[in-house]
Amino acid sequence: MPSLFPLEDTRDLICAPGTVIDIGGGRLELSLKELTEYQFLGFNDGHPRDLPTGLFYNTKGLQIWGDITRLPGYRQTEDEINLLHTFKDQIANWIVEGCTIVDMGSGDTRKVLPLLAHLERLGVEVQYFALDLSKEALEQTMAELAPEFQHIRCFGLWGAFSDGLNWLRTVKSPKLILSLGSMFGNDEFSLAVSRLEEWKQVMGPDDLMLLGLDACTYLPELWDSYHDPSKVWESFVRNGLEYSNEVLECNWYREEDWDVTGRIDEVPDVVHRFSIVAKRDIYCPPLGLYFSAGEEVDFFEAWKYGPERMRSQFKLAGFDELYKWQTPGNRPFFEYLLANADFGKN
Numbered sequence: 001m002p003s004l005f006p007l008e009d010t011r012d013l014i015c016a017p018g019t020v021i022d023i024g025g026g027r028l029e030l031s032l033k034e035l036t037e038y039q040f041l042g043f044n045d046g047h048p049r050d051l052p053t054g055l056f057y058n059t060k061g062l063q064i065w066g067d068i069t070r071l072p073g074y075r076q077t078e079d080e081i082n083l084l085h086t087f088k089d090q091i092a093n094w095i096v097e098g099c100t101i102v103d104m105g106s107g108d109t110r111k112v113l114p115l116l117a118h119l120e121r122l123g124v125e126v127q128y129f130a131l132d133l134s135k136e137a138l139e140q141t142m143a144e145l146a147p148e149f150q151h152i153r154c155f156g157l158w159g160a161f162s163d164g165l166n167w168l169r170t171v172k173s174p175k176l177i178l179s180l181g182s183m184f185g186n187d188e189f190s191l192a193v194s195r196l197e198e199w200k201q202v203m204g205p206d207d208l209m210l211l212g213l214d215a216c217t218y219l220p221e222l223w224d225s226y227h228d229p230s231k232v233w234e235s236f237v238r239n240g241l242e243y244s245n246e247v248l249e250c251n252w253y254r255e256e257d258w259d260v261t262g263r264i265d266e267v268p269d270v271v272h273r274f275s276i277v278a279k280r281d282i283y284c285p286p287l288g289l290y291f292s293a294g295e296e297v298d299f300f301e302a303w304k305y306g307p308e309r310m311r312s313q314f315k316l317a318g319f320d321e322l323y324k325w326q327t328p329g330n331r332p333f334f335e336y337l338l339a340n341a342d343f344g345k346n
């Protein structure tokens with residue numbers, strides 16, 4: 001494989017469309033282990049235990065994720081697809097020839113398809129990079145996606161967001177960063193701002209970010225979206241917990257010891273968290289873990305910021321909000337188009 005770095009213009013990429021490029025994927029298990037030790041085993045002094053989101057999106061987790069996005073109660077996927085379909089021409093107007101589109105946490109890429117198909121019809125030559133954690137899932141997606149297009153060259157990027165940040169630093173041609181599926185901006189407010197700032201730093205005056213975030217604050221709908229009667233969400237959570245045994249190389253988690261539930265807080269902002277509750281005293285000496293019966297661990301937060309709170313996030317992170325779209329029918333899903341203050345001044 002020829003060297004892929006540095007890569008100033010992704011049009012110069014010489015590997016075949018459909019290729020999955022390792023930009024850090026080979027190190028993922030190790031960094032996930034370190035992060036789990038830090039966030040969960042208590043190396044993160046003073047902070048409550050937390051489980052890294054990456055644990056839940058292994059190859060099996062991504063398959064379950066596909067089922068979640070089709071649950072009748074989980075409306076945000078359908079809302080975002082509807083939004084991207086309805087406004088694809090307006091969004092496409094911002095995308096220039098030669099643009100490098102990087103889809104951060106691309107999943108099954110189902111959402112971005114209407115936009116890509118529209119660009120293809122217009123004959124706009126762009127490079128589309130789907131970045132995600134599972135090489136297997138990326139290879140499968142690429143095998144289906146890449147042959148569909150003539151004008152759009154599709155590639156996979158195997159790695160974590162941090163690898164994506166480093167990779168983007170090398171790309172000098174115009175970029176569009178996609179954060180679909182309520183990812184960027186979806187943290188406790190100040191953490192969300194500092195994470196957004198990191199992305200802003202890799203963006204030049206020709207670059208854009210399209211960020212989609214669910215803003216459902218109607219509590220019954222919010223609860224139902226994460227607690228389905230068929231327990232698909234629960235199997236997603238339990239799969240992540242089982243995977244944490246593998247990552248930590250120790251079986252601290254046993255299904256029969258834990259209930260899976262959740263919690264909604266409304267102050268200072270509406271947020272849903274999953275929780276596991278110990279059914280009995282649990283002791284795992286090799287990892288130094290002790291839980292008494294009834295003890296709870298919260299993780300996998302979903303913050304429901306509306307346009308006003310997002311505008312504050314963007315401002316504090318140094319972004320200009322160029323445009324905002326809402327899902328038709330007054331649904332609480334928004335897509336924001338962001339750029340640096342010097343956008344277009346190149």
Ligand SMILES: C[S@@+](CC[C@H](N)C(=O)[O-])C[C@H]1O[C@@H](n2cnc3c(N)ncnc32)[C@H](O)[C@@H]1O
Nearest residue numbers: 054057105106107111132133159160161180181
């Ligand atoms: C909520 S899903 C969204 C998927 C897709 N963008 C959508 O809107 O349907 C989150 C995606 O981000 C990926 N992901 C989560 N954490 C990640 C990380 N740290 N680095 C890279 N990808 C990550 C997951 O594997 C998953 O595909």
